[in-house]
Amino acid sequence: MEAKFVNCEGVQEELMDWLAGTLPPARRQTLEAHLAECPGCQQELAAVQRLWTTMGQLPVPEPSEQLRPTFYAMLADFQTAEQRRQRWSVARILERIRAWWQPAYGLRLAYSVALLVVGLVAGYGLKGRPDTTGMGAGQPVAAAEPAAAGPEAQPTQEVLALLSNPSAVQRLRAVSYAEEVAPTNERVVAALLSTLNQDPNVNVRLASLEVLAGLSHDPVVRQGLVRSLPRQDSPLVQSALADVMVRLQERRSVRPLRKLLQQDNLNEQVKDKIEQSIETLSGDQAPPPSTSSTNHETRTLT
């Protein structure tokens, strides 16, 4: 009984292949052998097979006459649409390529490229300049090391660059910075002297005079200060310079000071000041044996 049951299950499993006619011959024989002795399966299969066969006979009406022409019309439409699309796109591309080669566009293109190149070069140049100061500004610690000779070049460069800065504030900064980092550097000294002589701003000139006065042990500085005397036109700088001369006991300055006195537009107070200075300096220098006491007095006074 159980074997038969399993076999009936098996029939169900193979039913679809059997109906479709795809069951291998050996299996078909087994199945048909089972059918012969199992009326239940026989009946079942007969019913299903009848259904299956009937299904195969299900009528399908002929499609109407319209179907074919409609299809070919659709196909033709599709073809023309496709061609139009292709032609359109190819034509567009060609047109664009041609447009690129037209002289007007060529000129515009060349102009654009030229502008771009100019912009790039200018940008590169502008970028290069602030870079030196920017990089140097981060270096004051290294520069403050007096023993290190190498890094000194950097602040020197920076001071020189700052001294030629158009902003007076920056130049003032440069002067004090010069005093701080590289006062003995001869290039810096030269730059400070030229600042003293030429800088348009009085304050900057005064500041550099201050720094240079501190460097008076250097003969170059002394000489430079003396030579600077006739070049000054500001009463403030003139009197400050006269003071420095007295302080340094620089006798070489007497002659330029006298020359200065001959200027017509000299400020009255400055005139007094210079006269005093000349007096002090030349008094100091004058007959040393006769008036040694007064000389002494003047010296202590100054």
Place this chain on the structure above:
Amino acid sequence: MLQVKAGQVEKMGLLFERYHRPLFAFFYHSSANATASEDLVQNVFYRMLKYRHTFTGEGEFRTWMYHLARNVLADAARKNKASLHHQDVADWAEKIAGGPSADGSLQQAQDLALLQRAMARLSPDQREVLVLSRLQELKYEQIAQLLNTTVGAVKVRAHRALCHLKDVYFKLENGSKVREL
């Protein structure tokens, strides 16, 4: 189809001549609506053109075609469920009973009409697997590929559909007999 894909769109005519009848039958069995089926056939051929690049040539053309056909059918069913699905079964059965295809035998005509009604009562999935295997004579392997499942699963589904059809069929048969009495 590969020629069509390569740009020889006019080759589509060949495919139309070869397959428009099976396709029409497929839609007709699924919808029992000849006019709608024609539109759907047209739609499938249009999609073949439009989506020809999706045909890889790896699978069989018929599988691809039925794939498109199923999508078309599903779209149509979604769009107007009421008008497409076996709404005029009685009318349909009558047509067949009196039609020339019933080759004289009244009994067979009745059987066919009954079967049509029974088929109409199956779920779309069940009807589909029967239509594809029996009426479109696709192999179970092809159906499995089409439905994206295994051959075994297709056989099971077909078997269940057939059993269900049998039940419905005999119930209808008994019912009509009772009515006749």
